[in-house]
Amino acid sequence: MKNTPFDLTGKVAVVTGSSRGIGRSSAELLAKLGAKVVVSSRKADACKEVADGINAAGGEAVVIPCNIARKNEVEALISDTTRHYGKIDILVCNAAVNPYYGPLLDISDEAFDKIMGSNVKSNIWLSALAIPGMAERGTGSVVIISSIGGLRGSTVIGAYGISKAADFALCRSLAGEWGPKGVRVNCIAPGLVKTDFARALWEDEANLKRRTATTPLRRIGEPDEIAGAVAYLASDASSFMTGQTIVIDGGVTTAAV
Secondary structure, X not given: OOOOXXXXXXXXXXXXXXXXXXXXXXHHHHHHOOOEEEEEOOOHHHHHHHHHHHHHOOOEEEEOOOOOOOHHHHHHHHHHHHHHXXXXXXXXXXXXXXXXXXXXXXXXXXXXXXXXHHHHHHHHHHHHHHHHHHHHHOOEEEEEEOOHHHOOOOOOEHHHHHHHHHHHXXXXXXXXXXXXXXXEEXXXXXXXXXXXXXXXXXXXXXXXXXXXXXXXXXXXXXXXXXXXXXXXXXXXXXXXXXXXXXXXXXXXXXXXO
């Protein structure tokens, strides 16, 4: 992919929640395009499997475990990456949680705070630590993996949707603040994707049948189908794009019901 706007040779990318699902697919694709990738999630062993696969395929990856809900671990992720590679060019905020499935008004304070802390506050922490270095060099890209849950109401994952809507606003504000310094910030809003994270939704046969029936492409997504957008936003192919959200949902949010 050299000599194309998607070439990431010489770039350093940090991808949170990259031991599986969308994060893993994104890390693998960024590495394939030439980036040096930091694979990160809570479990080092799961990260090592991904990094080993990238390195075996001719790419370059290292493991720096991080629980994004813990500020000291977020700080260590960014500082250790900078110490190892000297810089961060691409930050992919993918890790997220959803510990509650049910009516919004029945959620406990603890569960709500956990969702907002991991899905919103951690992105602020990561950005605050990574963006200034990008700004010093006059270039950089932050990609926040949000969700169409931030665009639609839900009777079972309402708090998660609130956190993902907050990510849209976070993206727009950071884009305005840091655009003059050459740093771009964008979101991706996937629909239902076949990941372990969304297992409760796609393993429910009745829910899956309803979802696919109202989705123009008549199926749910695969992690690799989101990774391509991550690569686009991380690369110079999207050099004039910031503060935006790319919806990748098989058309479900455009379909008449």
